[in-house]
Amino acid sequence: MKVTKAQMLANRAHIIAKASTLFRERGYDGVGVADLMAAAGFTHGGFYKHFRSKTNLMAEAATCGFAQTAAKTAGLDAIEFVKHYLSRQHRDVPGKGCTMAALCGDAARQPKSIKAAFAAGIESLLASPERENDERDDGLRNGGARSDTRSQRLEMMTQVIGALVLSRACPDNSPLADEILDVCRTAILSRLSSSAEA
Amino acid sequence: MKVTKAQMLANRAHIIAKASTLFRERGYDGVGVADLMAAAGFTHGGFYKHFRSKTNLMAEAATCGFAQTAAKTAGLDAIEFVKHYLSRQHRDVPGKGCTMAALCGDAARQPKSIKAAFAAGIESLLASPERENDERDDGLRNGGARSDTRSQRLEMMTQVIGALVLSRACPDNSPLADEILDVCRTAILSRLSSSAEA
């Protein structure tokens, strides 16, 4: 049946995008090659015309997911970011949410190629919100508490991801699941506003 | 071949303990019933004399793992706890480490019985370190920053778990993996010591 080169590239991108969503929803082991090709509107046999292996696609889907998140959060300041990230809406729809939170636990048991994609993802998420301070603040030059250093971003990242993952591990609609989100959102926001008092 | 009732209970406990370790190392989907019975020294057929299903064992193994962690950290103060939890040693041997960190990502996609076990695990870990303040601090009565409230413990828990999980998602021996641990350890310890200045 072949297909235009442009169409083929579009199909490939479509498969990656669908896979990225499905993996976030069900985990790497929860989605088969046949599942994800069907979700993209194809039969499973053609999979290996696009990807060397399932692992290969997993890495591509992760990278795609990180890029999506980075794009979505690029315009947000820290406060907006935290409010969105720790919302019930984000928690309850993992397929459209942060790939890092949805799959970092799985990534720990995957081959090096996947882990490398996740490390790159962490770096891109670190660069993502609060770009307004831009190039100046990645050094130690501006020692004040006001600045937005790499360490501070890393710290916030670990906490929001930890909170989201733990909240998702609780039974649906349980008070504890909401408490985790609420406590961490409040704590981070108050830390942000107190460090903003220059 | 039957076996003494005491022996049978010991065997059951042994299976749960081995399963708990294997699940932490490889994830729920990464360990089969045959694998885990072999690791415990049995053939797979006997599994269903002890457990209704694999899911049933998963819940028991999780509960067992949380109890282990709670017991191990019961005597530690907050500083000791954080130093150990965010150590390379803990990160690199998940089979002997925190069940919550190893499996919370998997738990999010499991049936309610597993999620319930995880919610109970979160509660028990919240109660675990710094028991010296004991019964007094679970209310709002002691409004000072010095006290060790449920919210503060929850906050710390989300951050140490987030940091450990992200560090494990990075390639082995990568600088980023160590940086995540180091940055979060330093940040939490400095927050602890500054709140200790009453």
Place this chain on the structure above:
DNA sequence: TGTACATCAGTGAACGCGCGTTCACTGATGTAC
């Protein structure tokens, strides 16, 4: 521009394999007398 042909994206059957679970069987345990 028109024709002949090689390419190759996508199809769907087939592969070997490991999974969770079931089952008939074994033989020591625990119980009833």
Place this chain on the structure above:
DNA sequence: TGTACATCAGTGAACGCGCGTTCACTGATGTAC
């Protein structure tokens, strides 16, 4: 305490099933003339 027998933890073969991957095939695309 000693004997006869029911129980049932553990064995290992077997079950149906879905997995990742391979393969011969199809027919539109893209290319060489």
